[in-house]
Amino acid sequence: MILDRIEKAAGNFPERIAVHSLRGEMTYGDLWDKSDRLASWLNEKLNDSKTPVAVYGHKDPLMLVCFLACVKSGRAYCPVDTSMADERICDIVSTVGNAVMLATEDFAGCAGFPEDMHIAGPEEIRNAAENCEPAGQESWVKPDDVFYIIFTSGSTGKPKGVQITYADVSNFAEWTSDLGTGREEKAGAVFLNQAPFSFDLSVMDLYTCLANGGTLRCIEKKMQNDHSLMLEYMREGGLEYWVSTPSFAELCLADQSFDQTLLPKMKAFMFCGETLSVRTAKRLAERFPDALVINTYGPTESTCAVTGTVITAAMTASGRALPIGAVKPGTDIFIQDGEIIIAGDTLSTGYFREPEKTAKAFYTDGEGRRCYRTGDSGYFEDGLLYYRGRIDFQVKFHGYRIELGDIEQNLLGLDGVKAAAVIPDRDGDRIKNLAAFITDEGAEGTFEDRQKIRNELRERLPKYMVPKKIVFVDSLPMTPNGKTDRRKLEASL
Amino acid sequence: MEEKILDMLADICGDEIVKENPDIDLMEEDLMDSLDWTELLVWVEEEFGAIMSPSEYTREEMNTPNKVIAQVKKRLEEQNL
Structure with missing residues (x-):
């Protein structure tokens, strides 16, 4: 199990750096x-309540202390990144509903924040983590207990919390440890962390790294605005394993210096979260001839990823879309009416306190397997899964x-908006932007009107969800059966 | 060339304001983020052959449509393109 593997690393290499950021x-x-x-402090503070604990911060090593403290105290953790909009933070923290939130940086609260919640700030956390008596192994989460909850976008406007168990994470890390290169090569290696911990892609780097006694090197959000600093940080750390969205690798590839000379130890690039294009895979292979490029796929509900494959030269030369991988051991994937269905040993127990949504997405089939409807369309060829697109109104944008x-x-929910439809603005298969069509009687369609909508949305949603293109229309076009004619x-774009 | 760059900026920013007011501050108005900058520079290389790495420029040097046009022109002259 994952905690045993981290304990072993801590016993064997207590002085080795587990996590590094600026x-x-x-x-x-x-x-x-x-x-x-800190686990024993949580036990003392929360008594018998096993309600999950929200952990607020951004790339701070103290966040990892909080994550492990929660699960060692028998409670799931729920990562909340500082870049999230205040309203979304409030939604998540209120839904989680614990009496305590662990904040690794100062958090002033926001409108609608639960008044009786105790926010333990960085000083209080550090103090507890240094002075309390250590908790024993008896309070650890059990294999079927929830280990973490990550919130994802929900169609009703409220995010939903995906529950992942201790067994799920452990099974996932067993698989990724052997993915592409063996665990002997991953032992003690340096891993890149690009995604915030509130994004489940980070589970791949965080737990593959910790399970193998590696060092996690975290790229802060603001670092992405200073390429020289970011590339120097990567070089200095001697990166060996890369985990990110393909978009982030593209961002780095824009710099001519991003190649094997800069990162001579690179062993593998592992991608998840969005479609890996042939172009990106080819450019990486050219710049890093000694490193593997690995494509993986999976929804948050199946613990980050359940398929994976090394991308070969033959695959990129074929000119067709790249495969998203072979199914990992312990997982079953089958195609039903074109939709990818997942069953197996890393499947979520469902959405936190959302039995109806859980019943809609998860079901037990005739063979007694618990299954998840991904909403993704795909097909198998030569043992590898290929992705076709979404079957509903969910899109993948920048991962x-x-x-x-x-x-x-x-x-x-904005003042004056009477009707709205959001449409992906595509360039071929790629989504380049989101466009919002709006009827708003008070707006005249000026730049100020468009900025007002964007600014108000930024207060409610993560930045990547705010449509760049705002189009004011008198009314939305309808299909014959009365639905918005998307x-x-x-x-019209 | 100016027109092409302005069209591309309007496409990336999702707003025609970049053509109406080419001195608008793209960062201050939150019209472009780091991924957008990369997209723009990759496009400049593909369209005009001018190689411009993100690490060579501060954001302030390219924070308006007019400044972007000026930097691309300068780079094309430097590369004799």
Whole structure:
């Protein structure tokens, strides 16, 4: 199990750096010891309540102490990144509903924040993590207990919390440890962390790294605005394993210096979260001839990824879309009416306190298997899965899963907006932007009107969900059966 | 060339304001993020053959449509393109 593997790393290499960011670093010995102590503080503070604990912050090594402390105290953690809009943070924290939130940086609260919640700030966390008596192994989460909850975009405008168990994470890390290269090669290696911990892609780098006693090197959001600093940070760390969305690799490839000379130890690029294009895979192979390029696929509900494959030269030369991988051991995937259905040992127990949504997405089939409807369309060929696209109104944009209905519901919540439809603005298969069509009687269609909508949405939604293109219309076109005619809107872009 | 760059900027920003007011501050108005900058520079290379790495420029050097046009022109002259 994953905690046993981290404990082993902490026992064998207590001085090795487990996590590093510009905010500081932490050794395995400290990570293990401090999380033990913070776990007993949580037990004391929360008594018998096993309600999940929200952990607020951004790329701070102390966040990992909090994650492990939660699960060592028998509670799931729920990562909340500082870049999230205040309203979404409030939604998530209120839904989780614990009496305590762990904040690794100062958080002032926001309108609608639960008044009786105790926010333990960085000083209080550090104090507890240094001075409390360590908790024992008896309070750890059990295999079927929820280990973490990550919130994803929901079609009703409210995010939904995907529950992943201790067994799920452990099975996932067993698989990724052997993916592409063996665990002997991953032992003690340096891993890139690009995604915020509130994005489930980060589960791939975080737990593959910790399970193998590696060092996690975290790229802060603001670092992405200073390429020289970011590339130097990568070089200095001696990166060996890369985990990111393909978009982030593209961002780095725009710099001519991003190649094997800069990162001579690179062993593998592991991608998840969005479609890996042939172009990106080819450019990486040219710049890093000694490293593998690995494509993976999976929804948050199946613990980050359930298929994976090394991309070969023959695959990129074929000119067709790249495969998203072979099914991992312990998972079953089958295609039903074109839709990808997943069953197996890393499947979520469902959405946190959302039995109806859970019943809609998860079901037990005739063979007694618990299955998840992904809403993705795909097909198998030669043992590899290929992705076709979404079968509903969910899109992947810059690696983020977005329900268009979520944005529409938030638009309808703005003053003056009477009707709204959000459409992906495509360039071939690629989504280049999101466009919102709005009827708003008070707006005259000026730049100020468009900025007002964008700015108000930024207060409610993560930045990547705010449509760049705002189009004011008198009314939305309708299909004969009374639904918004999305094809007509898309054709007008 | 100016027209092509302005068209591309309007496409990336999702707003025609970049053509109406080419001195608008793209960062201050939150019209472009780091991925957008990369997309723009990759496009400039593909369209005009001018190689411009993100690390060579501060955001302030290219924060308006007019400044972007001026930097692309300068780079084309430097590369004799």
